[in-house]
Amino acid sequence: RALLGLIPSDSGEVRVLGEDLLSLKGQALKGLRKRIGVIFQDPAASLNPRFPIGDVIAEPLSVHKVGDAKSRQARVHELLDAVQLPRTVCNRYPHELSGGQRQRVSIARALALSPDLLVADEPTSALDVSVQASVLAMFTELQRDFGFACLFISHDLAVIDHMCDRVLVMQHGRAVEELQWDLEYLLQLWSAITAAAAVYGWMRWITSRDDQRLLQALLKLKLAWRNPNRLLRGGMRSYAPISFKGGRNEWRR
Numbered sequence: 001r002a003l004l005g006l007i008p009s010d011s012g013e014v015r016v017l018g019e020d021l022l023s024l025k026g027q028a029l030k031g032l033r034k035r036i037g038v039i040f041q042d043p044a045a046s047l048n049p050r051f052p053i054g055d056v057i058a059e060p061l062s063v064h065k066v067g068d069a070k071s072r073q074a075r076v077h078e079l080l081d082a083v084q085l086p087r088t089v090c091n092r093y094p095h096e097l098s099g100g101q102r103q104r105v106s107i108a109r110a111l112a113l114s115p116d117l118l119v120a121d122e123p124t125s126a127l128d129v130s131v132q133a134s135v136l137a138m139f140t141e142l143q144r145d146f147g148f149a150c151l152f153i154s155h156d157l158a159v160i161d162h163m164c165d166r167v168l169v170m171q172h173g174r175a176v177e178e179l180q181w182d183l184e185y186l187l188q189l190w191s192a193i194t195a196a197a198a199v200y201g202w203m204r205w206i207t208s209r210d211d212q213r214l215l216q217a218l219l220k221l222k223l224a225w226r227n228p229n230r231l232l233r234g235g236m237r238s239y240a241p242i243s244f245k246g247g248r249n250e251w252r253r
Contacts (some may be wrong), residue, residue, distance in 0.1 A: 003151070004038060004119065005029065017116055034064050037110030037148070042123040043102035047094040053105055054090035060112040079108035082145070084138060100131035106137065111146060118143075118150045124159060136162055 001007040002014055005021055014021040040046035047056055057079055058072045067075065077087050085106040094102055103123060110118055123139075124132040125140050136159065143150060152163050160167060169177040 004036065005033065010228055018213075034113055035116045037113065037115035037118045039103075039110045039118065039120040042126050043099065044094065044126075045104045046106060046150070047102060049094055051157045052091050052093055053097070056094070056105060057109045060109060064113060064180055066113065075112065076108075079111055082142060083108045084109070089125050099127050100130075100135060103127060104138070107142065111142065111148075114146065115148055118148045119153070120150060121153045122155070125153075125154070125156070139163070173225075 002009050003016060003021070005014075009022055012022075014084050016032065017035055021029075021032065024032055048059075051059070054073070054076050057076045061067060061072045061075060066072070076090060080087050080089065085108070086102060089097065089101070089105075097105065103126075106123070120139075124135055127135060129253070140163070150163075152160070154160055154163075165180070167177075167179050168175055169179075
C-alpha cells in the first residue's frame with residue numbers, strides 16, 4: 001500500500017522507478033501511477049460488479065484520458081486476446097465469470113496502460129490449484145511479451161520458485177533476507193542443514209536464532225519438501241527419496 005501511495009508514510013523514502021513517491025504531487029504523482037499496474041488478491045472484490053468487462057478493462061484508459069472510444073475498444077480486444085479470453089466477454093459482468101476468468105480480467109486491466117511495473121498482490125491465492133497453473137503460465141508469457149517488471153507478493157513458495165528471480169523476505173514490516181532464487185544455493189544449503197541436524201538435532205537447529213540465514217534456510221527447505229522433484233531436474237540423479245515413518249519423502253544426497 002505504501003508503494004502504491006494508498007497509505008501515507010511518516011518518514012523515509014518510497015522510491016519507485018527512480019522517483020521518490022513521497023515528494024511527488026498532482027500531475028507528477030498521477031504520471032508515476034500511470035506507469036504502475038496492480039493486480040489485487042481477490043478478483044471478485046476488485047472488479048466493479050456494475051461495470052461490464054469491457055468498461056472494467058478500459059477504465060484506466062478513461063481515467064488517464066488515453067485515446068478515444070474506438071481506440072480504447074481496440075485496446076480492450078487486444079488485451080482480452082493477450083489474457084486468452086474471448087472478446088465476447090466484453091458485454092458480460094464479473095459475476096458471470098469464473099474465478100480464473102475474473103483474475104485474467106484483472107491482469108488485462110493492469111496492463112491497459114502498458115506499465116513499467118506490475119504489482120501482483122497474491123494474485124493466485126483465491127484460485128484453485130489447476131487454475132493457478134494456467135494463470136501463472138499465462139503471466140510468464142505476458143511478462144515476456146509486454147516487458148514489464150513485476151513485484152510479486154506471495155506466501156506460496158512454489159509460486160515464488162516458478163515466478164521470481166530475486167526474493168525479499170519480510171517479517172513484521174521489515175526486510176530480513178534478500179536472496180537470489182537458484183538451485184545451486186539450495187543444494188549448498190541442504191548440505192549445511194543435514195550437517196547441522198546430524199550434530200545438534202532438528203529441533204535445536206530450527207529453534208536457534210543465531211544463524212543469520214535461518215529464515216532463508218527454512219524457506220528453501222520448505223520448498224524442497226513441498227516439491228522435491230525440482231531437485232532432480234537437470235540430470236541431478238545423485239538425489240533419491242528415502243521413506244520414513246512420517247509418511248513423506250526426505251530428500252538427501
